[in-house]
Amino acid sequence: MKRFLLYILLLSLLSCSQNKAPNKSLVDNPFYNKAFDFKDQNKPDSALAYFNRAKEFFNNQNDSLGIGKCLINTAIILTEQGDNFGGQEIALQALSYLDESNEKHWLYLGANYNNLGIATYNLKDNLQAIKFYDAAIKFSKNPLDDRMYLNNKAKSFQELKNYKAALAIYNQILNEEHKNPKEYARALSNIARTKWLENPNYNAEPEFIKALDIRKQQQDLWGLNASYSHLADYFATKNTSSALKYAHQMYEVAKNVNSPDDQLQALDKLIRLSPPLETKTYFETYQNLSDSLQTARSASENQFALIRYETEKNKADNLSLQKDNDEKKYQIILLAFAALAILTTSIIWYRKRKQKLESEAQNAIKEIQLKTSKKVHDVVANGLYRVMSEIQNQEAVDKDHVLDKIEDLYEKSRDISYEDNNYRGPDFHLKLADLLSSFATETTKILLVGNSSVLWQKINSQVKYELAHILQELMVNMKKHSRATSVAVKFEQTNHNITIYYTDNGIGISKGTSFNNGLTNTGNRIKAIKGAINFDTQTEKGLKIQITFPVA
Template identity: 55%
Template structure:
């Protein structure tokens, strides 16, 4: 029954865990899909929030690639709103969940490194940006992505004024973009301006105009912005009117793109090269736009900081709640486990207790049986043998004395299950003399030496009782088996020990003889009084036995 309870508890826990896992997977997919929907609709605030929610559920599922996906998307959003440090932080966090050895992780790795490079480049850390672009190229597998990252790397070299390195990359890219007019125009425009930056006397205008023409034809508005910017810079030293013309085109195109940064770049050029009245107008526009842009970016940063704070707070609250729930679960598990253990241990203890009681009862019964058997043997069997010996060896049978002895045996047999105190302890030497002498006959001579009152004065009642029955057993065995005609018993007192020397001239111990209950009981009795018994079989004829035991 206990095993059944344990099995049911385990199945219940597994069932709950399975249901929780399915629920988590459903919620995680829902948050993730919603985050992508908001991102594609350019609702960056909502996208950021749902990517954070999806990340937490991916964490609970221990889905590392799901966590990385959410972090990379959140990092790109942060970088795009101008929170470059926040974007870098999220991208670096994403790296801890990506494995460079796994092919499925590589798409996230190259996008993540590209975001780190862009954020570093915007912070004017070009050397760091170049390293991150190299890593993005290393893990990119799509050719168009590789071309984009190479172009970005060349731009970083250009920003670092390492024009030769930039030009080497642009020249390689030019031959790989023949089938993509937009990419070709971008590389051609970059080559032209880089050559001009290396050599101010270089005529970059034909290549810049060719790139401009392609972009106009392809309606590449972002590319047009770049072309207007490069041509404006080139005309600064050649034709101020052309500089202003293309700067105004850049401003109009940037307004169409709603690119505040590109509008500011165009206004900077117009402020620098326009005449006084127009310059003041452009300056006012610049201040207003710059102020609005900084305010918007600060608000965006603050908004995203607040979103991060709320997300972390929600995460912290969830962790606290999970901890509390876990603690409650653990308490329930511990209580259940302890209860089960108590039941198991209680059942085990009860079973062992019953076994112990049964064994103890059986042992007690057996001991009582043995003790009763010994008493029957001592009182009845040996007593009867003594009476029989006296009847056999007496010439004049004293009927009354024999009847008295039989009556004594009868009384003792009635109380055989009770422990009786010995009588006449002060005359124990006389009791022994009568016992030993009772085995005397016309054919058997009994000699007793050293059995005095003083010898037994300090011996306990228990020992006296055992000694009497030990000697009775020896004498009975002598009469039954030894065929002896002469028996001597010598009692000695040596310091704190009494020794009894028994000797007869009988047949001795027969080889292979089995000890019956009598001799077995004798050995037990000697052990009870912490004594020892020695059979001396080296005598020429008969048997010698030495018994010794402490006085107290």
């Protein structure tokens, strides 16, 4: 649904320029409309490249508004692709090219502030998102845009559980909507959902069904997607079969409109509502789609980084050539030596500048790729392996407990750059016990010794966070490779150090074994907490590992 609203903004930005008197700069810019063609063909990378080229063209013509429009559309595409930080950064740049006192700029200011609101909402800062939506409303002179911005603002109030404020906005939209069936249905469905969230006993079914019928008549697929989502949530605790039916319908519509995020939401509902035999199939589909979506979004971010690098490199090339040409115009024989010296200096500077830009860009890209890969491995891959292990190996699985973990992984995979440290509070020993015990099966026993609340009192949350990932990696490697039937993890404090002794009776590791990415990441994490790890490769059978780190 977020992608649909952003697409409307892109269409409004294009149609506005077509319906008004021709703009000479726009007509003469061969890249601007081409960028929209690529956007319509669902080729975001090409669209970004052409908006960037169009921006440079406008820059050469000193067309401030043209530059602003290119930056706005770039920011919208980045937000649509899940790069919310990138969308914020470019949208804030666009503001410096727009004039709030010029009414011709208001349409673009409204669209830009709305995109800032959406990106900020996605990053869960709803108070700031509301401020951006208010700014968008301030510059809106179009009733359709007004209602869209108001609807987004109401969603932020809803997330803040300020249902009274959200309902006031939705009712305002509803009272204004009698001629546009799609807008009326959207407002009606949002009102019903807000009333139900405020009061779980509220009978929202008639309003939900009425909105659904209108959307079917209008063949409004994005609206149907929202209605089926609302109905599935509403019936989840009232009528499981009805909830399951609507979740299936949401999944089909989400595939129809090609919205991966909505497909993941629908699959999450299907996992929660389906019988146990079907849950595994939906879970595997969810896992594959989540991995593919994250890979595509990471590739898009890296591609845009390359585009920006190429632009800066070309700009440096052009400046250098322009400087050379200007100098040649004023050269005379008496200053030939001086001119030659300047030219030589310029070439040396240019080469160093080029090498520096290339090195910085490549290092930045590698850092992004390594960071993303590390987070996907630690946060998503190991988390999914742990959940699958619980589903496959334990006879009595707490389904709600497992589904809560799946939902947590879904939230983290939506924006891998946003990762909250949740290892705070006095119950770390319980979380650690739950983590390690989850790898126990009928054939593999897990024994924990010394894991008490007192042991962790003086350990800060960051060390706890790193330590949880270290132990999770050891258990995943045990599960995958060791064939162990008995695992013991002992925790002991001596003076100002804590030592963890890991022992299993598996096949062990031979001396000189090269470690995979997971154990390499483990080594880096241990360095981060100023600790040390020792692998005992002399043991005839099994594996012994000792990890030591300071208390403070």
